[in-house]
Amino acid sequence: MTGIETSSGAHDALWPAPLADGAVDATVTVPGSKSVTNRGLILAALAAEPGWLRRPLRSRDTLLMAEALRALGVGIEETVSDRSPGSLGAPGSEGGGEAWRVIPAGLHGPATVDVGNAGTVMRFLPPVAALADGPVRFDGDPRSHERPLHGVIDALRALGARIDDDGRGALPMTVHGGGALDGGPVRIDASSSSQFVSALLLSAPRFNQGVEVRHVGAALPSLPHIRMTVDMLRAAGAAVDAPEAGGEPNVWRVSPSALLGRDLVVEPDLSNAAPFLAAALVTGGRVTIPDWPERTTQPGDALRRIFTDMGGSCELTDAGLTFTGTGRITGIDADLHEVGELTPVIAAVAALADSESSLHGIAHLRLHETDRLAALAKEINELGGDVTETADGLRIRPRPLHGGVFHTYEDHRLATAGAVIGLVVEGVQIENVATTAKTLPDFPGLWTGMLGAATAPARRA
Template sequence: MAKPTVTQPWRAPTAAGPVGAVVHLPGSKSVTNRALVLGALATGPSTLAAPLLARDSALMVAGLRALGAHVSTAADDRWVVRPGPLHAAGHIDVGVAGTVMRFLPPVAGLAAGVATFDGDPLARRRPLGPLIQALRAIGVRVEGAPGGVLPLTVHGTGEVHGGEVVIDASASSQLVSGLLLAGPRFARGITVRHLGPPVPAAPHLRMTVAMLRSAGAGVDDATPDVWSVAPGRLSGRGWEIEPDLSSALPFFAAALVTGGEVVLPGWPRSSMQPVEQLRGLLRRMGADVRLGTGGLTVRGTGRVHGLDADLSGLSELAPVLAAVAALADSPSTLRGIGHIRGHETDRLAVLARALGAVGAHVTELADGLRIAPRPLRGGVVDTDRDHRMAHAAAVIGLAVPGVELSDVACTSKTLPDFPALWSAMVEDVR
């Protein structure tokens, strides 16, 4: 019997002074995986320039291939998607990727055959119940595990009636996006009405709508909490994948906490990601943020301030912002993120535990965290195999010697080169 793999702790490098780096990052996971799905459902070929090369996108590619799409990834910087007759072919591994587990079951409903979905043990914590119920309401036969979680099986017939569904999407905006992306291929399209607490991560829903329209879909989102997609043809097209904002944030945080400067080249003037909201938050915490011809630049000013903010639309950024808050000169309250308890981990509990392991005073709230700065110390931070926890711990390590991550390999989910990029940035100031 093979011995289980033992992961060695990774010592986060400490910066001897202000960092100064130009960091080239891969494409956005959110844009990449939406473009892949739209390409698979289009009537002609699509290309993705500068797509994300990471586990989440590889799982999406594999899942779409299992459903009949032809995806060429031979060139790292240019993928080609050619739609084929949709047919389900056995098992689809979702890993722990929310986009894969929520975007592909509606596509599987359009495929002829049976598709089963399952993933890592952590994936079975992530809520799917509203999506399962919605698919059943529009005529898709779905078998799910008790509690509305993985594993699940979709019995596709090659067509989906569509129509109107009412769901509670307060656990994840992906529950809505998954239905909308496949909606143009449904016989009657799809209308999704949300009923419940506010839908989190609203910028990602706006991204879904914008990309659908760019592919030729008719989308009506004029009524709050109601999204309608008309039946019709999606056009194949070229997608320029912009850099990933969530992966960029740890590097921007490095500039802030060390009083240095980090430049992210290739940032578009008009972004589908919530860049303006992040710029505002970083400025409130003490950074100077500029978007120019050279890219998006963040400069630290030598001081880090606390933050009181509603992060309901920016929940992916919460772990790193919490780490910065632990190094601030005043208390912080991060609100509106109760739903991240259902992400890869219970992120509120894991964040409170991880920051507490290095001496931070963190109070866990029903919908967020309260962080009172005090002197920090080195120690081993349990990332709970969550890439965002690893990013947060690495930020702490810049200012606090002796911080070790229980697992840095989990960053391969969205940024496989993170350890090398991070170490190179810090080495430059030694």
């Protein structure tokens, strides 16, 4: 299957995107960060003592991570009001745990890990599996077989791990854990995904020699995610030498050490706030996101600057971040290399602007859940837009849009982008909106709840 083929079968159910009948005015509580939750799970599983994750995200990606760790022997108990402790539920299930207690244990195989289509699971867990005693098989959704893993596979082999992947550099594969890993210096090309670097750093305190990761390729994408990894490692007691602290460029060093069991409160997922802030911008309304942190390494914090440049304004108070639209949307020339995951919603807003936009520095998005650049161009154009792909991004010339089916390619961020367009374009229908459960449980409920009285019944084209 190519990156922009449409799906078929049960996922073809169409969700009529609600049409706003006025300016949005709402407060939206965004669930916890996927990036923080999955990093927190890894660090807690490798710690020397039990720890807690409070207000974690419960979504398909995080539940897949938790179930994989449990398969390796880690204890994860969930405290919720409507479930018994210890029940994680099925991946994609909704409802809300408020705290997970993580109890480290000796990692062991044989085990099977279902990665779904989660980059954090398929890339962060192989180094953990190399520390396990026994074989660990990794497999996932069909699209996961197309996503690159060579950076992690080659690096682990150089550090002493044994991996069977039949030379694909991708799933399915088996990591033959030996109970420990020597570690040491390694050179990798992480230009296709910053997760290759984070994957090695997260497990490095447990390597016998720690690790020295040296990136040797084109510019790294999504550097804020590596900074998040470094910050969380340090908070767990690891000694990390990183470029942003005056260290050698493109080199990260982690010393071997015991990790602390933390009591971690997970921040709201700021990238998942993107469609809700965009709703304020495209309707000339106002949306408040509670608990927006004053300081964060989450890439989503860049939305404050980007959406302000596109015509809105924001204010950070004790109540959270309040973003206000003016009723006018201005095109933008933006390098999104460090915040590529925000591109789909930014592209949707740009398609509704009054001037041209150029989004660049994001060639790596062709290797995400789908080829996001091709998919965005195709879907916006089929609604009447004028979007062309460039070597490393998109050029978006606003045109009057019309209703139609917006395909998602099983990509959660495509679905939310389509919903943003549907706020002001009548008759937009989102194919497989359920894919948003990957990182944002019950997106349709949050979306319609935000709109409240500011909606008109959506009609089919």
